[in-house]
Structures are given as C-alpha cells and as structure tokens.
Amino acid sequence: MAVPRLWRHIPTRYNLIGTECQTCGGLYFPPRTTCPTCRRDGRIIERKFKGTGEVVTYTTIYSASAAFHRQTPYVLAIVKLDEGPLLTGQIVCDPDEAKIGMKVRPVFRKLGEDGPSGIIYYGTKFAPLTEASQ
Amino acid sequence: MRDVAIIGIGCTNFGEMWERSFRDLFFEAGLNALEDAGAKGEDVDALYVGNMSAGKFIDQEHIGALIADYAGLAGSLHVPSTRVEAACASGGLALREGVLAVASGLHDVVIAAGVEKMTDVETGVTIDALASAADREWEGFMGATFPGLYAMIARLHMHRYGTTREQLAMVAVKNHHNATMNSKAQYEREITIEDVMNSPLIADPLRVYDCSPITDGAAAVVLAPVELARKLNNTPIYVRASAQASDTITLHDRRDITTLDATVYAAQRAYKMADISPKDIDVAEVHDCFTIAEICAIEDLGFVQKGNGGPATEEGMTALDGDIPINPSGGLKACGHPVGATGIKQAVEIVQQLRGEAGGRQVSGAKIGLAHNVGGTGGTAVVHVLSVNR
Numbered sequence: 001m002a003v004p005r006l007w008r009h010i011p012t013r014y015n016l017i018g019t020e021c022q023t024c025g026g027l028y029f030p031p032r033t034t035c036p037t038c039r040r041d042g043r044i045i046e047r048k049f050k051g052t053g054e055v056v057t058y059t060t061i062y063s064a065s066a067a068f069h070r071q072t073p074y075v076l077a078i079v080k081l082d083e084g085p086l087l088t089g090q091i092v093c094d095p096d097e098a099k100i101g102m103k104v105r106p107v108f109r110k111l112g113e114d115g116p117s118g119i120i121y122y123g124t125k126f127a128p129l130t131e132a133s134q
Numbered sequence: 135m136r137d138v139a140i141i142g143i144g145c146t147n148f149g150e151m152w153e154r155s156f157r158d159l160f161f162e163a164g165l166n167a168l169e170d171a172g173a174k175g176e177d178v179d180a181l182y183v184g185n186m187s188a189g190k191f192i193d194q195e196h197i198g199a200l201i202a203d204y205a206g207l208a209g210s211l212h213v214p215s216t217r218v219e220a221a222c223a224s225g226g227l228a229l230r231e232g233v234l235a236v237a238s239g240l241h242d243v244v245i246a247a248g249v250e251k252m253t254d255v256e257t258g259v260t261i262d263a264l265a266s267a268a269d270r271e272w273e274g275f276m277g278a279t280f281p282g283l284y285a286m287i288a289r290l291h292m293h294r295y296g297t298t299r300e301q302l303a304m305v306a307v308k309n310h311h312n313a314t315m316n317s318k319a320q321y322e323r324e325i326t327i328e329d330v331m332n333s334p335l336i337a338d339p340l341r342v343y344d345c346s347p348i349t350d351g352a353a354a355v356v357l358a359p360v361e362l363a364r365k366l367n368n369t370p371i372y373v374r375a376s377a378q379a380s381d382t383i384t385l386h387d388r389r390d391i392t393t394l395d396a397t398v399y400a401a402q403r404a405y406k407m408a409d410i411s412p413k414d415i416d417v418a419e420v421h422d423c424f425t426i427a428e429i430c431a432i433e434d435l436g437f438v439q440k441g442n443g444g445p446a447t448e449e450g451m452t453a454l455d456g457d458i459p460i461n462p463s464g465g466l467k468a469c470g471h472p473v474g475a476t477g478i479k480q481a482v483e484i485v486q487q488l489r490g491e492a493g494g495r496q497v498s499g500a501k502i503g504l505a506h507n508v509g510g511t512g513g514t515a516v517v518h519v520l521s522v523n524r
Binding site for chain 2 (some may be wrong): 064090
C-alpha cells in the first residue's frame with residue numbers, strides 16, 4: 001500500500017474515529033462524508049468509538065494473500081461495537097477460543113508490512129475481553 | 135422499449151488453459167456465438183464485454199478495444215466496444231448493458247460477452263485480485279480474504295438456522311454431479327461428501343471443495359430485437375427481465391449478514407418485469423462461488439424460505455430432477471469460475487436448457503429459466519429471466 005493511502009487514515013485506524021450524523025443519530029465506522037440515510041440533509045461530525053464490542057461472526061483464515069500469509073492461521077471477525085456500528089477485524093486469540101457473542105476489546109497491533117524493507121502497517125485488532133483485562 | 139432475444143450462444147471449455155491467451159478465449163466464444171446466430175461481423179452494432187481484472191491477471195487494460203480488434207471488428211468496421219466491470223458480476227452486467235442497448239433501439243445486433251484469464255499469475259496474486267471485489271481499505275487491509283468473508287456468512291447461517299456442514303458439502307456434490315454431463319466443465323467428475331469434509335481448510339468452516347476454482351474461459355451471446363431475431367434464428371430465446379441491484383460493498387455494513395439484499399431486490403424487480411413469481415422458474419443458474427452462496431441464493435431468490443436452503447438441498451429439491459433444478463451446468467463450483475465470463479456462461483446454459491439442447495443434464499420441459507450473478511459478497515447482483523415464449 002502506498003504511504004499516503006495508509007497515512008491519511010492513521011487517526012481512524014489507530015483510534016477508531018468514525019462519524020455521527022446529527023440529523024438521524026446514525027453512527028458510522030469507517031467515517032463517511034455523507035449519511036447514507038439522510039444524504040444531503042445529514043450533518044456529519046467526528047465520533048470516536050470505545051472499541052469494545054461483540055463478535056457477530058468469525059472465521060479462521062488458513063489461506064491468505066502474500067501480505068498475510070505468514071500470519072496464518074488467524075481469526076477474522078465481524079465485530080459489533082457497543083455503540084452499534086459493525087466492522088471487520090482480526091481477533092488476537094486461539095482459533096478454538098473464538099465464539100459468536102464473545103466480548104472483545106481493541107488492541108493496537110501491527111497489521112502487515114510491504115515486504116522486508118517496506119513500511120509497516122499498524123491498526124486496531126481485537127482481543128477477548130476477560131475480567132483481568134477490564 | 136423493444137423486446138430483446140438471444141439468438142446465438144458460444145462458450146469455450148472452462149479450465150486451466152495454459153496454451154490459450156485472453157484474446158484466443160474471447161475470439162472462440164464470440165465467433166461461436168455469431169455462427170450460432172447465423173450472423174456475420176458486419177451485422178454487429180456493438181460489443182459489451184464483462185471482465186473483472188485483466189489489469190491484475192494479464193497486465194492489460196483497454197479490453198474493449200483489444201477484443202474488438204482481435205475479433206476483426208475494429209480495424210475496418212470500427213464497432214463500439216465497452217468493457218463492463220462489477221467484480222464477479224461483470225458478465226451479468228455486460229449482458230444487461232447489451233439488453234439495454236438493444237431494448238432502447240440504439241443498436242440492433244449486439245454481442246454481450248465475458249472473459250477472464252486467471253492462470254497467468256501465481257495463486258497468491260489471484261487471491262489478492264479476487265479480494266479486490268471486497269472493500270480493500272476496511273476488509274482486505276484487515277486480513278479478509280474472499281473465502282474468509284463467505285466463511286463468516288456460512289458461520290452465522292449455521293449458527294442462526296442450523297444449516298449443517300454436510301448440507302454445505304451437498305451443494306458441491308450436486309454441482310460436481312451435474313458437471314459430469316457438461317463437456318465444457320472444468321471438473322467433469324463426481325465427488326463425495328467425505329471428499330469435501332476431508333479437503334483442506336481455506337477459511338473455517340469452508341474447505342477447498344466448498345470453493346469455486348481458478349479458471350480461464352470466455353462466453354458470448356448475440357442479442358437482437360425480437361422481429362429481427364425471428365428472421366435470423368429459428369429458436370430465439372426471449373429476455374423477459376433484466377434487473378440489477380446494489381448493496382454496501384462491505385459485508386459488515388449489510389442489513390443482515392446472511393441475506394444478499396442485492397439479490398433480493400434484483401430478483402423482485404426481475405419477477406415484476408417478467409410478471410412471474412419464483413415458482414414459475416423451471417431451471418436456474420445461481421452464483422455458487424462458495425457452497426454457502428448457493429444456499430443463500432435459493433433463499434434470496436425466493437425459491438425457499440430464509441433459513442431453509444440447507445434442508446432444501448439435502449432433500450434434493452435443487453437436483454436435476456428436483457422441484458427447482460439449480461446449476462445444471464455444474465455451477466461456478468464445478469463448471470468453473472472465470473470471474474468476468476461467469477454471468478454470460480450462466481445465460482448460455484439457460485439458453486441451452488430452454489432450447490432443449492442440454493443433453494444429459496437437460497431439465498425436462500424447461501420453459502422459463504433464471505440466471506443470477508453476484509459481484510463481491512453481494513455489493514452487486516444481476517438477475518435475468520429468459521423464456522421460450524415472448
């Protein structure tokens with residue numbers, strides 16, 4: 001991925017900053033410039049999400065593209081944030097540990113890299129929310 | 135709007151065609167379709183070609199001009215040629231663009247084709263190219279693969295509706311069986327439920343035999359307004375409906391992760407346009423890029439209730455002799471899935487079924503058929519209804 005493509009989304013990727021429509025109250029992650037419900041009547045502002053949520057569905061990836069090949073097998077999930085929006089991200093856990101309905105919290109992790117001498121991508125993954133981590 | 139008919143069909147063998155190039159594949163399908171229609175190059179008013187990713191697969195863009203050139207329609211005839219892209223629905227969309235062009239009255243004889251050459255790059259590059267059908271920034275960048283996204287649909291479908299792992303396998307077993315009667319298919323051989331269950335995991339719960347393969351191939355149809363069709367061809371097949379719908383590109387933003395609303399809306403629009411209901415369909419080619427995709431498709435097209443796709447498959451409802459035979463060609467799973475060509479191949483299969491020319495896989499007495507083509511995980515869906523009668 002080209003450096004500017006990564007760089008321009010750093011606040012969003014690192015801190016889960018999305019958007020809120022003040023007209024309908026809709027919450028969006030990633031950020032949107034237009035509310036898909038209100039369209040031109042929408043009033044969009046920034047909104048930071050806590051990052052805690054619940055696993056809606058998941059898979060364990062065994063066959064990945066070159067950029068993720070070394071990480072296999074890894075758990076990928078759709079997470080419903082406590083505030084409502086859903087997003088796709090990795091769960092840092094053993095494949096046997098993943099469950100639908102599992103509570104998760106955000107963790108800052110390396111996502112990938114552009115080969116041995118390229119830039120390293122960071123962003124948000126999720127980890128099981130245990131009593132110890134609360 | 136004018137009524138439109140398909141007057142010619144052509145399709146290459148599907149498979150790993152090391153000796154054939156992108157342009158060879160397209161030319162064979164297009165020529166066969168024109169010959170079948172009894173038409174000549176001079177008759178062709180326009181070309182529409184579905185192609186997902188020639189830029190990644192063969193480092194070539196400007197596909198419209200390339201195929202017009204190699205079809206002999208550019209240098210002297212200067213026929214307009216347009217590439218259409220909607221990931222794996224590129225073929226279905228090319229057919230729709232061709233239908234719209236003829237229906238509008240702007241063009242008379244139009245070739246709608248699809249072509250993909252996927253085996254000129256190594257598998258990792260192919261996986262990455264296919265992942266570009268999903269949202270690169272918010273799915274692919276997080277480690278999502280294309281099978282991974284469908285695996286998450288499967289997991290939730292199983293959790294919510296009790297769909298079993300074996301029922302998923304039965305889709306692959308049925309489609310492989312149908313492909314044994316299709317000489318164009320990539321895999322003309324039977325598989326068993328055990329073969330599927332013992333194949334390597336790709337994205338849990340989906341295994342290798344739940345996934346459509348990497349395929350080279352091309353297909354083409356010739357379209358004409360009905361009056362002209364009757365002059366040129368004894369058995370025109372009528373396009374009774376052409377419908378399309380969009381949805382969010384990301385799976386996680388859908389209203390329901392186990393429903394492809396794009397399919398639901400495209401189907402509703404198609405049934406309304408053709409003035410029919412799902413029970414009037416005699417045979418259907420649906421987008422089974424993964425086994426779970428066929429189960430969702432038969433639900434979202436209205437053939438069975440939501441959640442009943444697994445049991446319906448297990449009970450044989452979708453077999454060649456079932457209530458609603460699904461994917462007689464072998465589907466994407468066993469006939470093969472050259473992504474840009476698939477939507478056209480589906481129409482070719484339905485035309486063969488409606489002409490009664492499908493040989494051992496013929497659905498007896500088929501009069502109305504449906505072709506269902508999906509882009510990505512459901513960001514685009516295209517549904518065509520074809521019929522023996524106008």
